[in-house]
Amino acid sequence: MADDDDNNVFKHFRAKLVSRLTGTAVSQLCDRLIDGVISTEEYNLITNSFFHLTEEQQVRALLDIMQKRGNEQKTKFLSMLCETNGVEDLGREIQKWQYCRRKETIKDAGSSSSDILHKLDERNHTLQTENSELIIENRKLRTENRELKTENGELKTENRELKAEATKENSKMETQTTSGKKLVEDALRRKLNEFGDGNASYTKLKSATCAPLASSLQTGNTANCVASVGDVVFASPWAATQLYSLDLSKQSPTWAKFWNIRDAIWNVFTWRGQCCIRTGAKNQIYCLSSEEWNLIATVPSTISKGFASLIARDNRIYKLGGYKGDCLNIAAVCDAEGDKQWNDLPKMPFRTCWCSSAVVDHLLYVGGGCVVDAYRWNPIRNVAVLDLRSRDWQSLPLLEHYNATISSIGDNIVACGGCNERSAYDRDHDGKQVSVLDMRSRSWFPLLTTSQPHSRHGMCSIRDGSLAVVAGKDNNAVELLSFN
Structure with missing residues (x-):
């Protein structure tokens, strides 16, 4: 029954999924699904620009692949919608729709709905709690990311200061080297002054x-x-x-x-x-x-x-x-x-x-x-x-x-x-x-x-x-x- 519900989700919400996932959301979702739900080859087929797929074609390719997956993988796909920026509300809408569908199915079958509904409510509450925890954890990760960016900026600033200091020191050393060469030239010039008459071809040893x-x-x-x-x-x-x-x-x-x-x-x-x-x-x-x-x-x-x-x-x-x-x-x-x-x-x-x-x-x-x-x-x-x-x-x-x-x-x-x-x-x-x-x-x-x-x-x-x-x-x- 759950498998049928998941298939109905893909049929009922396909248009909305195509509309909402088109853009950056499909890339974020694929990054979460790779290896656990979709293979590396499928990931490359969907996201690699080499195959010249438009963003809408990428979404449709992902939905076609998920349509053929088993119940566990489909469930993972639908739960990850709630963790993907830009489509969290669509994920919660799908969960709510599934919940209502299951209540209606249970009622139509004449089952002891009170116990089953209670379990569904507990399951829904658990999922909401887990979703809240994931949202909190996501916020923490974003905060850590901002701190790392700040630290990286400080390191870049320090690196620029060190480069400026090294450039200044190199300039100082070049100045000292130039000054040293001038001292040698001055010493040689003083030695030349002893030769006396200013003739460029003159040397103390004449013959x-x-x-x-x-x-x-x-x-x-x-x-x-x-x-x-x-x-x-x-x-x-x-x-x-x-x-x-x-x-x-x-x-x-x-x-x-x-x-x-x-x-x-x-x-x-x-x-x-x-x-x-x-x-x-x-x-x-x-x-x-x-x-x-x-x-x-x-x-x-x-x-x-x-x-x-x-x-x-x-x-x-x-x-x-x-x-x-x-x-x-x-x-x-x-x-x-x-x-x-x-x-x-x-x-x-x-x-x-x-x-x-x-x-x-x-x-x-x-x-x-x-x-x-x-x-x-x-x-x-x-x-x-x-x-x-x-x-x-x-x-x-x-x-x-x-x-x-x-x-x-x-x-x-x-x-x-x-x-x-x-x-x-x-x-x-x-x-x-x-x-x-x-x-x-x-x-x-x-x-x-x-x-x-x-x-x-x-x-x-x-x-x-x-x-x-x-x-x-x-x-x-x-x-x-x-x-x-």
């Missing part, structure tokens, strides 16, 4: 001469492994275990084996007027004092395993570039007379290993070297300067030759050797040119050429203002550059 020495060092690659103490030049083949010396104060200077080291030598440099070496296995730095090697610092493997440039100023030792799985742009400093700890400096503007370095007053220069590209060592021409007071880097004009070696003479930065082509790192080298950096015109000013090409070589300044250019790849020649 130079080259004098090959009769004594040749029987070795090749001496990059970062040449230093001088007074008139004595110390040199070692890179990663060798022997240190050689050449006393230029003698009438006919010759190379002599100065010391046998137990470990491979990675760097040779001068610190506080004494010869220092850096060994490979333990990354330790030793200083020769009173004919004894004394440990003064250890380079942590975290900042480099090798191929770095070391240079000293006062009691501090600076490490630039290097290699650890890839070429590095790390710069660090160690107070060898203080806590002997390595502290990071601002990162260099470019990555490099096998680079060379020079220091003039508070300006630290780094240039040349190589980068690894597709498992091949490729030389570079980059040069940069670090102001040790403001700790700001500035890029300088590119070197004339790839992987040229730089050094300092007085207040000037000199570059020597290298190769003309980037692809020529493992081929014959033709770098003979010696140039000086003219900071006023921001260019390298050629001075002279050496008698032999030099690359991957070491270079150091001598007490009398000369530069010793020592060996290099495929070349054992030693040449002395004198400047005027």
